[in-house]
Amino acid sequence: MGSRPILVTGAGGMLGTSIVHMLGDKYHRPVIGLSHRSLDVTHAAAVEAAIRHYRPAAVVHCAAxxxxDACETAVDETFRVNTWASRLVAQATARHGAELVFISSCGIFPNAVRPFHEDxxxxxxxxxxxxxxQAELIIATxxxxxxxxxxxxxxxxxxxxxxxxVYQRFLEAQRVSVIRSVIDRFGSPTFVDDVSRAIHQLLETRQYGLYHVANEGMASRFEYVRSIVNGLGLQTPVVPCSAEDFPRHASVPVSEALTSRNLDRAGLFPLRPWQDALGEYLNQSRAEWRI
Ligand SMILES: NC(=O)c1ccc[n+]([C@@H]2O[C@H](COP(=O)([O-])OP(=O)(O)OC[C@H]3O[C@@H](n4cnc5c(N)ncnc54)[C@H](OP(=O)(O)O)[C@@H]3O)[C@@H](O)[C@H]2O)c1
Structure with a gap:
């Protein structure tokens, strides 16, 4: 990769912040993080200018x-940012000889209570x-x-x-007498720093393609919240409820849990179990949150 930097879009976001920190401070790669304010990815000329200027070896495209729920009533804007702008980024990276890491979604599978793999x-x-x-299908071409x-x-x-x-649940546990949490929606709680590490490793493989990058295991929202509250040693009871008790605009699938076959195929290890990753994050955060 030489000394060409890794450029991160949406660098002010939750994942983008971790990628800039981990790739730069931990793995000592040259990194350029561009927040929404520095680069609006829907502006074709700005995307082209940024990639021409920085000449990145790879762009990690987090902006989205x-x-x-808000996306349900902002359809044009959602496709403009998430699909059209991703195409602009893909075209600019291809023009300037950069690899692309596109951050997609776990919430795209049919209704079934299980983790989904890449096949x-x-x-x-x-x-x-x-x-x-749509963006996944367009950008790879x-x-x-x-x-x-x-x-x-x-x-x-x-x-x-x-x-x-996690921090929002910490605040909630202090604000309310009981936390109600949904027992019939499932996912794989995943530490952003573990995703950043996996991206760092994948960039070494040149095995382009599709990867599910999630901490191992499937949890209901209820199990997840209970683990946060218990892990912080807080006494607020967490009680299960149904997704019907919290109606949403978006018809999110029952399961957004993921597992991976392709990490193994690329010679990489699976990510650690979500409970271990959450435990580390809670331990890191205790001092800052004064617990
Ligand atoms: N959070 C999850 O559980 C999850 C799960 C699976 C996949 N993902 C994906 O992971 C990526 C990072 O998500 P995140 O959780 O870190 O969300 P986030 O904190 O909302 O980060 C997204 C960032 O994109 C920026 N952005 C929005 N529109 C933009 C534009 N037109 N140009 C440039 N930047 C723009 C946002 O800036 P503003 O805040 O200023 O708008 C925000 O800083 C996203 O692609 C997301 O779809 C997230």
Whole structure:
């Protein structure tokens, strides 16, 4: 890869922040992180100028419209950011000889209570899911040197980040007398730093293609929240409820849990179990959260 940098779009987001930190500080790669303010990926000329200027070896494309329920009523904008702009990034990377790491979604599979692997056939049910799936199909034809990453339910990053699900549950546990959490929706809670590590490893393989990158195991939202509250040693009871008790705009699938076959095929190890990754994140956060 020489000294050409890794360029990260959406670098102010939860995953983008981790990728910039991990690739730069831990793995000592040259990294350029461009937040939404520095690079709006829907502007073709700006995308072209950034990639021409920085000449990255690879672009990790994290920028996306990620509020799944809001996407249902902002259809044009969702496809403009998640699909059209991803195509612009793919075309610019191909023009300038850069690899592409596209961050897709775990919420694109049909209704079945199980983890999905890369050979399972997607059947998105939400606008967000459709926008990500469309992007997957388009970008690999624009840039054949593409890794498509589908991460699990992400946690980690800075406390102040609005998408920090674990920190939000910490705050909730102090605010309410009982936390109600959904027992019939499933996913693979996944530490952003573990995704960043896997991206670092994948970039060494040149095995382009599709990868499910999630901490091992499947949890209901209820099990996940209970593990957060118990792991922090808090006493707030967590009680199960049904997804019907929390109606959503988006018809999210029953399971967004992932498992991988392709990591093994590329010679990489699976990610550690989600409970271990969550435990490490909670331990790291205790001092900052004054627990
Ligand atoms: N969170 C999850 O559980 C999860 C699971 C699977 C996949 N993913 C995917 O992982 C990636 C990172 O997600 P995340 O959880 O880190 O979400 P996030 O914190 O919302 O990060 C997304 C970032 O993209 C930026 N962005 C939005 N529109 C943009 C534009 N037009 N140009 C440039 N930047 C733009 C956002 O900036 P503003 O905030 O200023 O709009 C935000 O900083 C996304 O592609 C997401 O779809 C997330």
């Amino acid at each position: 419209k990620t509020a799944v 399972d056939v997607p059947a998105p049910r939400t606008i967000y899911g459709h926008s990500k799936r 624009e840039n054949p040197r593409t890794y498509i990453i589908r991460p699990g339910w992400l946690f980690g990053g800075q406390s102040g980040h609005s998408k920090n699900f």
